[in-house]
Amino acid sequence: MKIAVIVFPGSNCDVDIYEALHSVCGAQVEYVSHKATSLTGFDAVMLPGGFSYGDYLRCGAIARFANIIPAIKKMASEGKLVFGTCNGFQILTEMGLLPGALKQNDSMQFVCKPVSLTVENNRTPFTSRYQQNVEITLPIAHGDGSFYADSATIDKLEQNHQVVFRYAHENPNGSLNDIAGICNERGNVLGMMPHPERAVEEILGGTDGLPLFKSLLDHGTVKAEA
Amino acid sequence: MKQAMTPEEIKEKKPYIDWSLTEHEYNYIADKLLHRLPNYTETGLFSAMWSEHCSYKKSKPVLRLFPNKGKRILQGPGEGAGVVDIDDGQAVVFKAESHNHPTTVEPYQGAATGVGGILRDIFSMGARPIASLDSLHFGEIAHDATMRYKAEQTVKGVGDYGNCMGIPTIGGETTFDPCYQGNILLNAFNLGIMDQKNMERGQASGVGNAVMYVGAKTGRDGIHGATFASKDFSKEHATQRSAVQVGDPFMEKLLMEACLEIIEEHPEWLVGIQDMGAAGIVSSSAEMASEGKSGMDLNLDLVPQREPNMSAYEIMLSESQERMLLCVKKGHEDDVKKVFDYYDLEVVTIGRITDDGMYVLHHDGQVVCNIPVHTLVDDVLEEPSEEREPARLQQARQAPAWVPEVANAGAMLKQMLQQPTIASDRYFTQQYDSQVRTSTVVGPGSDAGVLRVRGTKKGIAMTNDGNGRFVYLDPYIGGARAMAEAAANIVACGAEPLAITDCLNYGDPNDPEIFYELHHSVMGMADACKEFETPVVSGNVSLYNENDDKAIHPTPMVGMVGLVHDINHVIPMKAQQAGNVVFLLGQTGDDFAGSELQKMLQGDISGALAPLNLKDVHQHLKKLLKLEQDGLVQSTHDLSEGGLGVALAETLFHTELGMKLDLADLTAAQLFSESPDRFVITVKAEHAVEVQQALGDYAKQVGTVTADHRLQAQMRGQYLNENVATLEKVYEEALPCLMKSKA
Numbered sequence: 001m002k003i004a005v006i007v008f009p010g011s012n013c014d015v016d017i018y019e020a021l022h023s024v025c026g027a028q029v030e031y032v033s034h035k036a037t038s039l040t041g042f043d044a045v046m047l048p049g050g051f052s053y054g055d056y057l058r059c060g061a062i063a064r065f066a067n068i069i070p071a072i073k074k075m076a077s078e079g080k081l082v083f084g085t086c087n088g089f090q091i092l093t094e095m096g097l098l099p100g101a102l103k104q105n106d107s108m109q110f111v112c113k114p115v116s117l118t119v120e121n122n123r124t125p126f127t128s129r130y131q132q133n134v135e136i137t138l139p140i141a142h143g144d145g146s147f148y149a150d151s152a153t154i155d156k157l158e159q160n161h162q163v164v165f166r167y168a169h170e171n172p173n174g175s176l177n178d179i180a181g182i183c184n185e186r187g188n189v190l191g192m193m194p195h196p197e198r199a200v201e202e203i204l205g206g207t208d209g210l211p212l213f214k215s216l217l218d219h220g221t222v223k224a225e226a
Numbered sequence: 227m228k229q230a231m232t233p234e235e236i237k238e239k240k241p242y243i244d245w246s247l248t249e250h251e252y253n254y255i256a257d258k259l260l261h262r263l264p265n266y267t268e269t270g271l272f273s274a275m276w277s278e279h280c281s282y283k284k285s286k287p288v289l290r291l292f293p294n295k296g297k298r299i300l301q302g303p304g305e306g307a308g309v310v311d312i313d314d315g316q317a318v319v320f321k322a323e324s325h326n327h328p329t330t331v332e333p334y335q336g337a338a339t340g341v342g343g344i345l346r347d348i349f350s351m352g353a354r355p356i357a358s359l360d361s362l363h364f365g366e367i368a369h370d371a372t373m374r375y376k377a378e379q380t381v382k383g384v385g386d387y388g389n390c391m392g393i394p395t396i397g398g399e400t401t402f403d404p405c406y407q408g409n410i411l412l413n414a415f416n417l418g419i420m421d422q423k424n425m426e427r428g429q430a431s432g433v434g435n436a437v438m439y440v441g442a443k444t445g446r447d448g449i450h451g452a453t454f455a456s457k458d459f460s461k462e463h464a465t466q467r468s469a470v471q472v473g474d475p476f477m478e479k480l481l482m483e484a485c486l487e488i489i490e491e492h493p494e495w496l497v498g499i500q501d502m503g504a505a506g507i508v509s510s511s512a513e514m515a516s517e518g519k520s521g522m523d524l525n526l527d528l529v530p531q532r533e534p535n536m537s538a539y540e541i542m543l544s545e546s547q548e549r550m551l552l553c554v555k556k557g558h559e560d561d562v563k564k565v566f567d568y569y570d571l572e573v574v575t576i577g578r579i580t581d582d583g584m585y586v587l588h589h590d591g592q593v594v595c596n597i598p599v600h601t602l603v604d605d606v607l608e609e610p611s612e613e614r615e616p617a618r619l620q621q622a623r624q625a626p627a628w629v630p631e632v633a634n635a636g637a638m639l640k641q642m643l644q645q646p647t648i649a650s651d652r653y654f655t656q657q658y659d660s661q662v663r664t665s666t667v668v669g670p671g672s673d674a675g676v677l678r679v680r681g682t683k684k685g686i687a688m689t690n691d692g693n694g695r696f697v698y699l700d701p702y703i704g705g706a707r708a709m710a711e712a713a714a715n716i717v718a719c720g721a722e723p724l725a726i727t728d729c730l731n732y733g734d735p736n737d738p739e740i741f742y743e744l745h746h747s748v749m750g751m752a753d754a755c756k757e758f759e760t761p762v763v764s765g766n767v768s769l770y771n772e773n774d775d776k777a778i779h780p781t782p783m784v785g786m787v788g789l790v791h792d793i794n795h796v797i798p799m800k801a802q803q804a805g806n807v808v809f810l811l812g813q814t815g816d817d818f819a820g821s822e823l824q825k826m827l828q829g830d831i832s833g834a835l836a837p838l839n840l841k842d843v844h845q846h847l848k849k850l851l852k853l854e855q856d857g858l859v860q861s862t863h864d865l866s867e868g869g870l871g872v873a874l875a876e877t878l879f880h881t882e883l884g885m886k887l888d889l890a891d892l893t894a895a896q897l898f899s900e901s902p903d904r905f906v907i908t909v910k911a912e913h914a915v916e917v918q919q920a921l922g923d924y925a926k927q928v929g930t931v932t933a934d935h936r937l938q939a940q941m942r943g944q945y946l947n948e949n950v951a952t953l954e955k956v957y958e959e960a961l962p963c964l965m966k967s968k969a
Binding site: 009010011012013015016019020023035049050051053054055056109110111112113139141143195197198200201203204 | 385392474477479568658659660662663664665666667678680794
């Protein structure tokens, strides 16, 4: 299984997700420039965190016009795994692969700290190694992480079990329904604000993010339904 | 373009006085260096390059006191940043820089561009920046909405820039004191890592080689920022707003990636590289030419400009951010351009290297500057300074020491934990991404920040420490104590101190008492540097930190870096396990002069400091480090502001543990004494004898770690018995509560 990590101008968690997959999980990973137009030969694609295009205009709003975007959409439509964390999640909503939008945190401040989450759906290719409803701790680091969608969309996300991660105990940014991460209907596109790639080694303070990458590697090119 | 004044008009009207060039200097330049009258542009260049900020003309005699050589030192002061060998062919590159004046006037942009500037210093050396620290000193925020706004915006400026760049801010310090009310301090520290073979220099040489300009366009922002930093504030400072620059971290991220790509993959194209910091194009280009012993011929019409009709003077002195200057070997201009093109960055060849030693500028078809390079960089007149011991020091030595009585140690501890300087600064530090690049082993809130070096067993520890109160009360001892505090923080996490950078923040050095503070505090620091074998590899001087003639406390900031030999043996600050034995290291005396307790109870500080035996401190640090490296220490926390009481509480916060201690030989007040050279450590019971033997009289076994969440201690005539959860609550809530208050 070969995994692409997209590098947009201003991506800065590209190294983190690369190292989590490569050094920790031993996966085959390559950086792919935003200027590339094809992802042929890749089985999964990662959209890293950071500040693509400086987050100018609106988080993710410029990245959706990058040359690589059609290739990412093509992978999603083929049922291959597409994962975005933080800025990657914002980009996924801006490019329409996931519904809703990420607004500025209620506190109007950037916040970096560990948060508690519950795994709400372990029947996705990204979460199969977690127990259903297990509580985990992952770091967040964002200024615009408040998930918003109209009530019909929220209802649909809930009914379809597309809410994959939910903040437990404390909602750090004002997200509706405490939503921390969602997948598409088919279950092969996941976006989340917390950073599982920062929680894959004990020395960094925890390993609760590791099952996500292991699940993803288990599934490889298998197409899954939510 | 016509010059704004003729050379004769300049001589007569003396506009340079406003640019901080003295008449004596002007005459020296005209009579002794150029043997003619400088024109308008040339006069502007001299005033910027001869400012204290660029030339260190006032502080140079003092800076010479610092040791800057050592077996691990690959590059000392003089380049963008210092370089220190960390074995395996790797090096760390670090520096701290002040941005006090801009941050005081416009906190958000001042702080942001302070971070941006220090990052360019690091990556221009060929290193990838991997961690930042800050040192923030604000006025009192209680009942002062303006100061709260400034604190909030300063922190946001630091955070937004570093977060966007993807460089973790892993620690620092924040203090509050009325002396910073009119002049806040922002010192930004950054550390980078590189393979030693990639080390770059800010030099330009080789006749015909290209001078290439990269990055943001040049605008009218920040003109005379360097001289702005070399004057004190007055009520007029509202009119100095245009001296503040505006930052664009996204541009800087691209610039960093592009520069590092060239340095790492195509070093053969490059002769030298330097960032455009204070005094913009002129300082970067003249310093590079001076370093390469070359001349330089630049055409200013080629400089990318953001605004129309800029004069040569404005182009040369603009401090627009996110710009770099490269000296590229002839024939590789297009190769370099291709790399920058990929990042959509503007890159232009603006001139060539010559061999006549002249600095020549063309603008609008005219030669607007034609002067020897060395006159700008090397011929600066050092200014002799007068010094006089401040009268308060004499008085303090004669006055009886202030020794308070504390009736209720528990109540006092709670009050102390809420003082803004002592309380948790999580409200600020959680606005910084402290984890990006996934190498942060110890983040904000500990004695020092620690990063692992990926692919090795090594770790790098770093801390920023400054305490203006001690330096104010005794410059020499205060300077030495700042060093001792930094070294204690490094050793507390199990690292070996390697070297330091510094920011020297003082008032107007033309005041003999302030020059005395500068001189004697640097003597104290330098003596400690020699004793601890931690040379100074880089640094910066910020003078004229005054507002309406009221100077800040002299506040030298020490940025110390240490090496952790095995990252799996980083020593935590927190107590680890019930049953462990608690040792108090060092002597606790009636050291209340300059303490947080004195400030809180008296409203001001006074008194004399007890001398510090640097040799003893060094021996203690070495012995403690050896025990830590041998695996005999479970936790270490150094004692600083708030003394033993605060340190004990901090050792227990965010654990479920408590302590039961016998401190019967201490008064309740001594729980808050700030005697130096002290630590609280916890060790496993089976190691207690060995630890006691190794440390001898320096250590005293005072009790055990308990499973209940209470801090209990028998003091002389009092029993302290507090619920740690209650203490933690007041400690955590104090700062957010103050910051959000409406009063």
